[in-house]
Amino acid sequence: MVHKTINPKILYYGNPVILLTTMNEDGSTNISPISSSWALDHFLVIGLGAEGKAYENLKQRGECVLNIPGPDLWERVESLAACTGKEMVPPGKAAYGCVYVKDKFQAAGLTGKKSSAVSADAIAECPIQIEGKVRHIREPDYMEGIAIAEVEAAAIHAQEDIIKEGHHIDPGKWSPLIYNFRHYFGLGKELGKTARA
Ligand SMILES: Cc1cc2nc3c(=O)[nH]c(=O)nc-3n(C[C@H](O)[C@H](O)[C@H](O)COP(=O)(O)O)c2cc1C
Numbered sequence: 001m002v003h004k005t006i007n008p009k010i011l012y013y014g015n016p017v018i019l020l021t022t023m024n025e026d027g028s029t030n031i032s033p034i035s036s037s038w039a040l041d042h043f044l045v046i047g048l049g050a051e052g053k054a055y056e057n058l059k060q061r062g063e064c065v066l067n068i069p070g071p072d073l074w075e076r077v078e079s080l081a082a083c084t085g086k087e088m089v090p091p092g093k094a095a096y097g098c099v100y101v102k103d104k105f106q107a108a109g110l111t112g113k114k115s116s117a118v119s120a121d122a123i124a125e126c127p128i129q130i131e132g133k134v135r136h137i138r139e140p141d142y143m144e145g146i147a148i149a150e151v152e153a154a155a156i157h158a159q160e161d162i163i164k165e166g167h168h169i170d171p172g173k174w175s176p177l178i179y180n181f182r183h184y185f186g187l188g189k190e191l192g193k194t195a196r197a
Pocket residue numbers: 017030031032033034035036037047048049050051052053054055077078080081082083084085086093098179
C-alpha cells in the first residue's frame with residue numbers, strides 16, 4: 001500500500017455527532033452540534049470553539065447534556081450548523097454566514113425534555129442523553145480559539161428499545177450518526193465483537 005504525505009484543511013476523521021445542550025442566562029436551553037468528543041469510563045472530553053455560546057454557557061453554569069442522535073436526525077443536525085446562540089454573532093462565525101437563533105429547538109424541529117441532574121434540557125428525539133457536570137476547562141496556549149472541557153457523567157438516559165439487560169446499550173439496535181470529514185454517515189453492519197470485558 002502506497003501512502004502519501006498530505007496536508008488536509010480539516011481532520012474530522014469520523015466521530016459521533018453530539019447535540020450539546022447548555023443553559024442560557026435566561027434559563028432557556030441552547031443546542032450546539034459538535035463532533036469533537038471522546039469518553040473514558042464515565043468522563044467525557046469535548047472540544048469547543050471558544051467564541052461559541054456552548055462554551056460561554058459551559059463556563060458559566062458548569063453543566064451540559066450530551067444528546068447523541070441517530071443517523072435519522074442528520075438533517076436536523078445540519079439545520080443548526082450555521083446557527084449560534086450568541087446574540088452578537090462573533091466575526092469568525094459571521095464570516096461563514098452563521099446567524100443568531102434564539103430557539104434552536106424550534107429551528108430544528110426538536111423537543112426539549114427536563115433533565116434530572118443538570119439545569120439544561122435534554123433533547124427527546126436523541127436515543128442517548130448524558131447529563132454532565134464540568135470538572136475542568138482549559139484553553140491551551142498552543143491552540144488559539146479552542147477550549148477543552150472535561151465533563152463527568154451525572155445521569156445517563158437511553159431510549160427503552162435500545163437497552164438490554166437493564167443497564168446496557170444493545171449495539172445491534174443502536175448506531176450513532178458519524179461526522180466523517182464533514183460528511184454524515186451511519187454505521188454499516190456489525191463486523192465483530194471485542195474479547196475485552
Ligand atoms: C456536525 C457538526 C459538528 C461540529 N463539531 C463541532 C465541535 O466539535 N466543536 C465546536 O466547537 N463546534 C463544532 N461545530 C460547529 C458548531 O456547531 C457551530 O459553531 C455552532 O454555531 C455552535 O453554536 P453555539 O455558538 O450556539 O454554541 C460542529 C458543527 C456541525 C454541524
